[in-house]
Amino acid sequence: MTFRLVVLVSGSGTLLQSLLDAIADGGVPAEVVAVGADRDGIEGLARAERAGIPTFVHAYAKGSDRTDWDAGLTELVDAHRPDLVVSAGFMKLVGEQFLARFGGRMINTHPALLPAFPGMHGPRDALAYGVKITGATVFLVDAGVDTGRILAQEAVPVLDDDTVDTLHERIKVAERRLLIDTVTEFARAHRPGQN
């Protein structure tokens, strides 16, 4: 039985791509059955379309009811019957309804060594603080902002001449490794004796 992944993205989707490549290479016993986004016109969705993977967009209109948005996202994701939801650069917080359905089986990758530098700007905040070591974290999503149980972490050095972009790119190399390893572990645990 296939281990079904729904991946949520908001941007360029390089983490999604690394997962797709690892699956295609036979390194991850899972399938991406859908890719969802909170905005249209992003490279993350184009990557999914090129790979022939169904996509959906569920945008949040500023000022509208966030609970309704969360319920809509829950149904859109649930329609694809995921075993695991992967937030790979998804820039929206999921709420109560989403977590009632997918709590314990939604992971997120974050570009900092949590609990340091949570939120939307991990690399920028680490650079501004002046730390010499930052990193990547994969964790189980809960109701807080980047407070869920940590599953894997990797340290990444900050270099003297780093910009936010050069630092973020170095962190993404670590994030890709952690994400592939974590998804593989989930998929293996789901199919005991078959891997």
Ligand SMILES: Nc1nc2c(c(=O)[nH]1)N[C@@H](CN(C=O)c1ccc(C(=O)N[C@@H](CCC(=O)O)C(=O)O)cc1)CN2
């Ligand atoms: N309930 C949770 N949802 C999500 C988490 C989480 O830890 N708990 N992690 C994220 C990803 N994330 C960082 O890792 C993150 C994403 C978004 C935000 C945020 O403050 N978003 C705002 C505005 C976003 C926008 O500009 O569109 C919002 O959602 O209103 C913080 C951290 C995945 N979801």
Ligand SMILES: NCC(=O)N[C@@H]1O[C@H](COP(=O)([O-])[O-])[C@@H](O)[C@H]1O
């Ligand atoms: N707080 C969430 C957050 O900062 N997410 C980050 O967005 C990037 C997405 O890259 P990608 O679009 O190239 O895959 C990744 O670094 C991911 O950790």
